[in-house]
Amino acid sequence: MSLHRRPLLALPALLGAAALRPARAADPFRVGFVYVSPIGDAGWTFQHELGRRAVEAALGPAVKTAYVENVPEGADAERVIRRLAQDGNQMVFATSFGYMNPVEKVARAFPKAKFEHATGYKRAANLATYSGRYYEPRYLTGIIAGRLSKSGTIGYVAAFPIPEVIQGINAMLLGARSVNPKAVIKVVFTSSWFDPGKERAAADTLVAQGADYLTQHTDSTAVVQAAEEKGVWCSGYDSDMLKYAPKTHTTAVEMHWDDYYIDRVRKAIDGGWTSGDVWGGLASGMVKLSRFNPALPAPLLAEVAAQTEAIKSGRLVVFSGPLRDQSGAVKLPEGKALTDPEILSMNWFLEGVQGKL
Template identity: 85%
Template sequence: MSILRRSLLAAPLALPAFAIGRRAAAADPFKVGFVYVSPIGDAGWTFQHEMGRRAVDAALGAAVKTSYVENVPEGADSERVIRRLAQDGNQLIFTTSFGYMNPTEKVAKAFPKLKFEHATGYKRGPNLATYSGRYYEPRYLTGIIAGRLSKSGIIGYVAAFPIPEVIQGINAVLLGARSVNPKATIKVIFTSSWFDPGKERAAADTLVAQGADYLTQHTDSTAVVQAAEEKGVWCSGYDSDMLKYGPKTHTTAVEMHWDNYYVDRVKQAIAGTWASGDVWGGMASGMVKLSRFNPSLPAPLLAEVAAKTEEIRSGKLVVFSGPLKDQAGVVKVPAGKAMMDAEILSMNWFVEGVQGKV
């Protein structure tokens, strides 16, 4: 995703042995490669994918040999890395950044006997699958929290790029906030980077200076949470639990869980049952959820969020249901209607109340 300095590091490989059927795992392990856009660290987008890779090792042991390359810039450099993993004998390769889409497609066509999976993309092929999470579902819940806790009614949102995935999240937060505070607004600053702690911190500081007393993010570092903690304003993190970076102000985080997906897909590849397709997992599947809550949050708020969580899981609460208006007040989704997946996946407009430009 972001333009980062290159750091090509090999991961520790297989954990204790685990045999799959009659496969001679220790002698002939199934090789799986992962490409990460940022450093692994101890929180964030890449960290959660790394937890998924480690889950594969733990579940399958010597039947697999996994490796990763972290901090890989999008563009030509990512194509080189993906191609190298293919040439090195990896039979299944996961590329975990939106900007890896075209490079992954190109390499997949060059290696038709190998299997590839791209996170958050939409281009597929016979040996190229896609997968992502419905991040907007738990974001709606963080919006409820923001709407209840913000005194100014201004939510500051540090975002990476104005792509549908990010726009969905911004809109979902505001819809959640306005469900409890109809006057709530969101101010957005785009950093043009998925991982740039300096830019994220500067954006957070600017938003607080503009009156935001609740911060959230669609970027990958902990800088926004750390800024909120220092400024004494509430916040919610992204990708993984970030409470330790904001013990006083971090309410919860939108958390991704790739463990089951990665383990299942590797098992399918080994068994010969893997097939290309698209997975878009929501809260009902467990692929996305809220992380632990700050102990200081009031019990009534936690009960409210718990009730709405169950409504989302059951399908009773559909985040993008009408009536929805855009920033100009034009009705985009009429009352009694809900957006179809294809419409959500191509979302390129902000709901009424968002201050920012797509």
């Protein structure tokens, strides 16, 4: 009889012990981020890092994130992305264009994990893509440059001649020519997303060639710092860079990934994640202009504000005809607008851009 009674007597004690122990929480959902440059305190990678921090702040213990910074595009990227997947990350954000082929390859090897690639175009059932319509705020910085430049020459330090970069150059010219039909853009490519030395040298070259307004599609603050030293107006890229050029920095094309990252991770946790492509513009809040230099005249700010609302509402379409390329050939007749596929595959410069692809 005691054989039966002993478990019964022990049961309350066992229940009491169990009650004292907290229930084991579910393992956090693990998310990895891969960055092409050092995080720093401004630039492309910094903005993605702010998005990662926002995920942790919004989702708390339900999520655990990791990141690897300063990862070169190519074989190193594949190694890092693969390691993040092997280490148990259930979702990986690869945040540079050159990660496209590596992340596609790793996604095939880890079909249960979810992958997202910034600025790319290759997708799969477990691989999504996302980017911003950077060309929309670029058009607005073109208006500012067109109004402020006395020479009408804008210097543009660019990384690589890919559609994302070419869109920005062409859009800025269109904005500048909307207020100064004689404006031109001179382009210098650095063949690197992040190389402060090359970016500074390119900026110096452009000023020597007559540019009195500088901008960039690169990741460091070297261009705006050069502009400050040279005493020429400038606009930054990726994030607010005013503190690096307090006298000459007008504004910056700024990216905001917070809401996107929180939404995508939450969907992955809840089981609602699906592959696809997101291309957010000014209306979505994914891209915008950063704070303005206090020295900018009120009429110019009003003009930029009006055109911002026109783009958001669709009343102003940046790439609308007539458009001519560098040779003078008509690329788009009057009354027409470029389609998204045409913008995404843009591989030509507008008439008025001085540079080679």
